[in-house]
Amino acid sequence: xxxxxxxxxxxxxxxxxxxxxxxxxxxxxxxxxxVIQELIDSGLRGRxxxxxxxxxxxxxxxxxxxxxKYIICNADEGEPGTFKDRKLLVEVPRKVFSGMAICAWVTGxxxxxxxxxxxxxxxxxxLKEELALYEKHAKEFDxxxxxxxxLGAGAYVCGEETALIESMEGKRGEPRNKPPYPxxxxxxxxxxxxxxxxxxxxxxxxxxxxxxxxxxxxxxDQHGSKLFSISGDSPKEGVYELELGMRLDEFAEEFGxxxxxxxxxxxxxxxxxxxxxxxxxxxxxxxxxGGSTMIFNSTRSMYNVLHNYLEFYAEESCxxxxxxxxxxxxxxxxxxxxxxxxxxxxxxxxxIKLSETMKLTSKCGLGQSVTNxxxxxxxxxxxxxxx
Amino acid sequence: xAEVKELVKKLSKxxxxxxxxxxxxxxxxxxxxxxxxxxAMREVAQEMDISAxxxxxxxxxxxxxxxxxxxxxxxxVCKSITCDMKGKQELIKVMEDMxxxxxxxxxxxxxxxxxxxxxxxxxxxxxxxxxxxxxxxELTPEKVREILGDYIRNKY
Numbered sequence: 001x002x003x004x005x006x007x008x009x010x011x012x013x014x015x016x017x018x019x020x021x022x023x024x025x026x027x028x029x030x031x032x033x034x035v036i037q038e039l040i041d042s043g044l045r046g047r048x049x050x051x052x053x054x055x056x057x058x059x060x061x062x063x064x065x066x067x068x069k070y071i072i073c074n075a076d077e078g079e080p081g082t083f084k085d086r087k088l089l090v091e092v093p094r095k096v097f098s099g100m101a102i103c104a105w106v107t108g109x110x111x112x113x114x115x116x117x118x119x120x121x122x123x124x125x126x127l128k129e130e131l132a133l134y135e136k137h138a139k140e141f142d143x144x145x146x147x148x149x150x151l152g153a154g155a156y157v158c159g160e161e162t163a164l165i166e167s168m169e170g171k172r173g174e175p176r177n178k179p180p181y182p183x184x185x186x187x188x189x190x191x192x193x194x195x196x197x198x199x200x201x202x203x204x205x206x207x208x209x210x211x212x213x214x215x216x217x218x219x220x221d222q223h224g225s226k227l228f229s230i231s232g233d234s235p236k237e238g239v240y241e242l243e244l245g246m247r248l249d250e251f252a253e254e255f256g257x258x259x260x261x262x263x264x265x266x267x268x269x270x271x272x273x274x275x276x277x278x279x280x281x282x283x284x285x286x287x288x289x290g291g292s293t294m295i296f297n298s299t300r301s302m303y304n305v306l307h308n309y310l311e312f313y314a315e316e317s318c319x320x321x322x323x324x325x326x327x328x329x330x331x332x333x334x335x336x337x338x339x340x341x342x343x344x345x346x347x348x349x350x351x352i353k354l355s356e357t358m359k360l361t362s363k364c365g366l367g368q369s370v371t372n373x374x375x376x377x378x379x380x381x382x383x384x385x386x387x
Numbered sequence: 388x389a390e391v392k393e394l395v396k397k398l399s400k401x402x403x404x405x406x407x408x409x410x411x412x413x414x415x416x417x418x419x420x421x422x423x424x425x426x427a428m429r430e431v432a433q434e435m436d437i438s439a440x441x442x443x444x445x446x447x448x449x450x451x452x453x454x455x456x457x458x459x460x461x462x463x464v465c466k467s468i469t470c471d472m473k474g475k476q477e478l479i480k481v482m483e484d485m486x487x488x489x490x491x492x493x494x495x496x497x498x499x500x501x502x503x504x505x506x507x508x509x510x511x512x513x514x515x516x517x518x519x520x521x522x523x524x525e526l527t528p529e530k531v532r533e534i535l536g537d538y539i540r541n542k543y
Contacts, residue, residue: 120508154451155449171406172445268468
């Protein structure tokens with residue numbers, strides 16, 4: 001594990017310093033294999049949370065043989081505490097579209113979609129203006145790749161790529177079994193690349209600066225910069241671009257209100273880190289994060305926090321697989337029962353076991369990740385759950 | 388009935404009759420009719436040549452495709468943890484008093500529905516809410532009185 005000092009950087013949100021879509025134009029002059037190799041060398045990993053190496057995804061998709069391939073930009077940003085993709089789409093949409101277009105060019109795709117969460121519908125008029133500008137340049141560069149907006153209809157689980165694809169096909173947003181992965185069998189059965197908004201923007205920046213420069217940011221495990229959505233008990237809430245690999249104690253010092261009790265790293269699907277572990281926690285090391293970082297000070301009841309998370313999960317579980325559908329409800333009922341004394345304190349251990357079973361047996365990331373926040377809150381704040 | 392039929396025809400012509408256009412078509416109906424009536428869903432099923440159960444199955448999955456008629460103005464208050472911490476409960480109380488309904492209910496005459504929703508991505512400016520597609524941030528009871536008062540007086 002390596003770490004370094006907390007450092008704000010200005011890569012993704014750097015102003016457009018060149019003519020619109022110059023990076024796209026320049027990249028298209030290069031050899032496709034070389035471009036993919038550059039992305040692999042940059043170490044860029046998916047910025048939505050799962051952290052799959054982006055370059056590999058593009059490489060696999062490029063190797064697929066198909067009459068049509070799809071590129072989907074996942075803007076179904078629903079993780080509580082996350083709002084960086086909204087800011088990206090408002091402030092630097094051209095970097096996002098450039099990333100999509102470069103991806104299309106190297107993989108041989110002609111059709112792209114931005115899957116925009118329903119709650120962000122107000123972004124559409126501006127995005128359409130930007131898309132018109134993109135189309136104009138694509139035509140100039142002789143690039144046959146169009147981008148359309150697909151508006152979601154309100155479901156957290158649709159941020160999961162196969163659920164997203166199901167919903168685009170007009171079905172319930174229930175995740176599919178993997179494999180096959182979308183790069184083989186995605187939207188309408190065709191090879192499909194689904195990347196997060198920030199992943200596309202970051203890939204554009206890799207091509208602007210080159211992998212050699214990009215890799216200077218971050219640690220051996222996690223390269224580059226990452227957007228963090230910071231909310232909660234912080235005097236500086238907002239989106240910050242930070243170099244990956246800083247320690248949580250420095251983070252809390254910079255962004256907390258001086259009374260930070262715990263930080264939720266990676267949203268509700270991530271881990272709740274108590275103050276005593278801040279020094280040993282490096283953000284972005286080991287577990288990748290989508291960037292949602294919620295700060296709690298000592299006035300907050302961790303029982304209320306956990307209760308809120310579990311209500312969220314119980315509501316957003318798609319209900320398709322039993323471990324997640326029943327598990328989320330039982331965890332919620334379980335902590336209520338322990339709180340009001342109808343179940344003994346030891347019952348919490350059964351609940352942790354249940355959450356671990358959900359991790360092993362749930363079909364998708366939603367059910368699999370409940371144990372992250374559940375165990376970390378129950379283990380670290382047991383007395384708050386009990387009394 | 389005839390109107391719904393016309394609307395469904397128009398939308399399926401605009402987006403296409405294949406299954407992958409189902410959600411845009413349903414969204415179009417909700418925009419016009421404020422909800423997906425059984426009649427509308429049956430029309431869609433017929434037009435797209437799928438079963439009505441399939442249409443309902445998809446519609447009932449998504450929180451923005453409501454199959455029961457509710458208010459013309461849907462107030463969705465974010466209930467995720469950071470907005471909750473910053474006092475969304477108080478805001479709901481204020482709006483319950485103003486609208487004379489409880490959370491989850493619709494006013495008489497179906498003008499307003501007071502709802503909660505999961506994270507709407509405005510956490511850095513919480514507490515936040517949506518009224519239809521418009522968003523409001525950094526809310527206080529006073530601010531909510533002003534915003535909702537304006538809707539009550541001026542928007543029909």
